[in-house]
Amino acid sequence: MSKDYPRRDVPVPSPSESGCWGSDVIADAIRDVGIRYLFVNPGASFRGLHDSLVNHLGNQQPQMLLVLHEEHGVAMAHGYAKVTGDLCGAIVHSNVGLMHASMAIFNAWADRTPVLVLGATGPVDAAKRRPWIDWIHTAQDQGALVRHFVKWDAQPASPKAAQEAIARAVLMSNTAPQGPTYVCFDAALQEAPVNDRPPRLDRTRYPQPAGGRPLARDVRQVLEWVRAARRPVVLMGRVSRNTADWEQRVRLVESWGALVLTDLKLGAAFPTSHGAHGAAPGFFLSPQAAGTLRQADLIVSLDWLDLAGTLGQAFGDAACHARVVHVSLDQYVHNGWSMDHQALPQTDLTLLCDPDAFVASVVEHPDFSQVDKRPSPSERPYPRSQIAKSDTISIAQLAADVEAAAAGLDMSLIRLPLGWSGDLCDFDHPLDYLGYDGGGGIGSGPGMAVGAALGLKDSGRLPVAIIGDGDYLMGVSALWTAANARIPLLIIVANNRSFFNDELHQERVARDRSRPIENRWIGQRIDDPAPDLAGLARAQGLTGFGPVSEPAELVGVLRNAVELVRAGGSVVVDVHVTPGYSPAMSSGMTRSHDD
Secondary structure, three states: OOOOOOOOOOOOOOOOOOEEHHHHHHHHHHHHHOOOOOOOOOOOHHHHHHHHHHOOOOOOEEEEEEHHHHHHHHHHHHHHHHHHHHEEEEEEOOOHHHHHHHHHHHHHOOOOOOEEEEEEEEEEEEEHOOOOHHHOOOOOOOHHHHHOOOOEEEEEOOHHHHHHHHHHHHHHHHOOOOOOOEEEEHHHHHEOOOOOOOOOOHHHHHOOOOOOOOHHHHHHHHHHHHHHHHOEEEEEEEOOOOHHHHHHHHHHHHHHHOOOOOOOOOOOOOOOOOOOOOOOOEOOOOOOHHHHHHHOOEEEEEEOOOHHHHHHHHHOOOOOOOEEEEEOHOOOOOOOOOHHOOOOOOOOOOOOOOOHHHHHHHHHHOOOHHHHOOOOOOOOOOOOOOOOOOOOHHHHHHHHHHHHHHHOOOOEEOOOOOOOOOHHHOOOOOOOOOOOOOOOOOOOOOHHHHHHHHHHHHOOOOOEEEEEEEHHHHHHHHHHHHHOOOOOOEEEEEEEEOOOHHHHHHHHHHHHHHOHHOOOOOOEOOOOOOOOHHHHOOOOOOOEEEEOEEEHHHHHHHHHHHHHHHHHHHHHHHHEOOOOHHHHHHHOOOOOOOO
């Protein structure tokens, strides 16, 4: 995309007496709503705004971080929000930059994560366009590119309207169900002088609404069913990372004597070492988790991802005999374009409220103490994985050595590969694990890792992302921002030298058609030549180790890497792992081209 074509020799308008331009008003509004970071890939369509952020705001927030691809910028804002819950912005160039960013926007949408995407177009007035380049970088309705997977979009036509659009976008993005919003600014609007400058945006007049609580009668109904139940199960889905909410969820489960299931597609929601955790978490429903659900007589879903699909996997064609309570606001954003809403679950009671607000309402209800307290299991019903000796490095071996290298440290696992089994480690804090990307594609791992590591900076936690080689290669240039902005981060590439998940799909098709499974690797293997993954990191200013293929060497390399990250470095370790997948994957291989 071209970004530096000279403008025609046309008269440049003079600013008003105050020296204010349209983009100055926009920059003030971005600061006034509290945006701390802006991830920017430069483009001529927002050169006015870029100037205002640098020369009008000066050293005031927001801080700009340069990224090498628009998709990375949105992914970084996504990762930051997963850690902090705070909204960041990503600025993308006209229509072409928005097309680049669209996959990351969809990830944030499907992951119900707030991101403010700012774009530009134009000039909308054709008389002000440069030949060729401004025409192909102008769209009649630019927001239509992403309208199906953002909560709201706008293209304001005046500085005052731009202020309101930014305020509304932030409110809507942060309101549950959370998600991305998009605001596009006309290049001519940015570069026009403002003679009647609107008052600065007063953020206090646009308060974030509190999440709605459930009706008292519905809380009483749930408590009556809990008292009558003998084997309640709570499905911990999309819930907050707030530690007070975490403790409330533990209190509720212990009072009810319930079992809990969690999901590796989502962040840590309940301590997996707790005796009430009924089965190892996974990306797919394991046989043990399905058995836990089949034994339940009451199932309470706290915004569980794909409730209908989960019940279908557990009960098959048989009807679910348990009462089902579903607590979720998610249907407010279903629009029919994407099937991210999943199948429609059959429930006995659906509560349209925030799941943590529901938990708080239950715990605070006078009848809560009247529930007959069942003893919680003293030990969880699944053991930690045992490591089998091998000449190669398995995912289980990698997990054990990462844990050993980080012993005594609070580690945040930003990302885990699909081959990860939930019994390889424990999550005992909301920031111990951040979950997957939402859209189930590939290439988001590096960008989201950088954004999450920025959110964890100065927290005392060790940021670690374990990603596949395909994910790494598709998004590797995102790591330059970590080196440039001095963001401590450890990336471990679980390198199986293949788009291995698709090898399994090709094997399945070959078996179904009685064709040779030996050909499953064709068009999948990342080899001949093997990319130098550590070299790609070093080329961008990071420290790179590997490839590590000997099991005896791994823990020492990881300890060195951890020390460098603790000293403020950004590090990549390339680990050759044995191609394989967790048992849970066999029950639900994805259609995504992931490792």
